[in-house]
Amino acid sequence: MPNAPTSRSSRRSLAKVPAAGRESTATRSPRVARRKLETRLRLLDAAFALAAEKGIDSVTITEITNAADVGSGSFYNHFDSKEGIFAALVEWLFEEFATTLDRLATGLSDPAEAIAVSVRHTLLRAYQEPVWGQLLIREGLSTRVLSRGLGQRLMRDAKRGVSERRFMVADELMCVFSVIGTVVAAIAAELHLSGSSKRAVRARKALRSRHEKFAESTAAIVLQAFGLKRTEAERIAHRPLPAPPQAASVSSDTAA
Incomplete structure (x- = not known):
């Protein structure tokens, strides 16, 4: 692991080395590539764990590198700033x-049911993993989310x-923006209520049914935004929810 640069300017220079140049070295040496990947994953894991513990805004680069047990120079080999590592984390998650x-949604022939399933799982995951939910609140209408993954998937289904x-x-794009805003607002409301309720902390599992109902209600509202009548939207939103596949961890090889 390289030692930390001795100055801020040298760290910035290291961060700006073209990715192609760094990858060419890694390509020539599988061991170097593996070690670079392991370092990147440790940094991402540390950033996520610290965000879960104290909130994104309170985390510093020093805390991330200490938790990952890597030097600050290694951090700048992968990310140019604190915002950069959280952007990478958001993108992958x-x-x-x-x-x-x-x-x-595989096997669901009705696009309305596919969207309802997506909305419900999104809210339930945000409740179960509050840091993930906070990241979605923060990034929900960002270019990163709208141009990739979740945003593009929603546009495709719409x-x-x-x-x-x-x-x-009348307007697919504005409808998608409205739907994302509805989901983000619902997540914010759920996390606020859960975080401020001592009962929620003491009896989280017992309250799961309430969160499931809230997710169903939000899905019904979203379907009405797409033009479905209320009774049909509620019926679709209350259908049995497909079980989620086993979630990948941040340490998965796909995080690279």
């Missing part, structure tokens, strides 16, 4: 979740529903 949603005349909307 939401890409991974979009893939999970695709697997869940277009499918419109093309099949299942959805009746």
Whole structure:
């Protein structure tokens, strides 16, 4: 593991080395590539764990490198700033979740049910993993989310529903923005209520049914935004929820 650069400017220079140049060395040596990947994963794991413990805004680069047991120079080999590592973490987590949603929706012929399933699983995951939910609140309408993974998947399903005349909307893009805003607001409300309730802390499992009902209600509201009538939207939103596939960890090889 390289030693930390002796100055801020040298760290910045290290961070700006072209990715292709770094990868060419890694390609020539599988061991170097493996060690670089392991370092990157340790940094991502540490950033996520610290965010879960004290909140994203309170985490520092020094804390991340200490928790990952790597030098600050190694940090700048992979990320140019604190914002950079959290952007990478957000990108991977939401890409991974979009893939999970695709697997869940496999076999669902009704685009309305596919969207309802996605909305419900999104809210339940945010409740079960508050840091993940906070990241989605923070990034929900960012370019990273809208142009990849979750945003593109929602747009794809919206277009499918419109093309099949299942959805009746005047503007697909504005409808998608509205839906994302509804889901993010619902997550914010759930996390606020859960975080401020001592009862929720003492009896988290017992309250799961309430969160499931809230997720169903949110899914029904989303389907109404796509033009479904209330009774049909509620019926679809209350259908049995497919079991999620086993979630990948941040330490999965796909995090690279």
